Amino acid sequence: xxxxxxxxxxxxxxxxxxxxxxxxxxxxxxxxxxxxxxxxxxxxxxxxxxxxxxxxxxxxxxxxxxxxxxxxxxxxxxxxxxxxxxxxxxxxxxxxxxxxxxxxxxxxxxxxxxxxxxxxxxxxxxxxxxxxxxx
Numbered sequence: 455x456x457x458x459x460x461x462x463x464x465x466x467x468x469x470x471x472x473x474x475x476x477x478x479x480x481x482x483x484x485x486x487x488x489x490x491x492x493x494x495x496x497x498x499x500x501x502x503x504x505x506x507x508x509x510x511x512x513x514x515x516x517x518x519x520x521x522x523x524x525x526x527x528x529x530x531x532x533x534x535x536x537x538x539x540x541x542x543x544x545x546x547x548x549x550x551x552x553x554x555x556x557x558x559x560x561x562x563x564x565x566x567x568x569x570x571x572x573x574x575x576x577x578x579x580x581x582x583x584x585x586x587x588x589x
Contacts, residue, residue: 461537490505491576545557
């Protein structure tokens with residue numbers, strides 16, 4: 455099991471890669487059997503749900519990077535216990551299609567295995583995401 459400092463660095467490196475749109479850097483943080491799950495009801499927001507496996511997670515991340523430019527991230531809090539971490543972030547984001555900028559908060563729950571992300575569950579304002587992605 456990775457120690458607290460290793461997990462902190464892994465998360466910060468993954469965030470830095472996401473924030474700059476570095477898909478290869480971001481995917482290097484995930485296990486090949488990793489899972490990304492945007493929490494929410496798919497009937498309400500089609501982007502919600504889980505993607506499993508490196509290729510599927512990569513495709514989802516490419517779509518998110520294309521749709522949402524992360525302008526600024528402030529980590530409000532980070533709790534690491536054992537192989538799990540919870541991170542609250544405040545983000546300034548630009549919705550690319552509408553060229554709309556907004557500030558929101560996210561909570562990410564990580565499970566780490568072999569010093570890589572096994573699961574990442576993201577809790578976001580799905581009503582806001584739906585609004586900024588609607589045609």
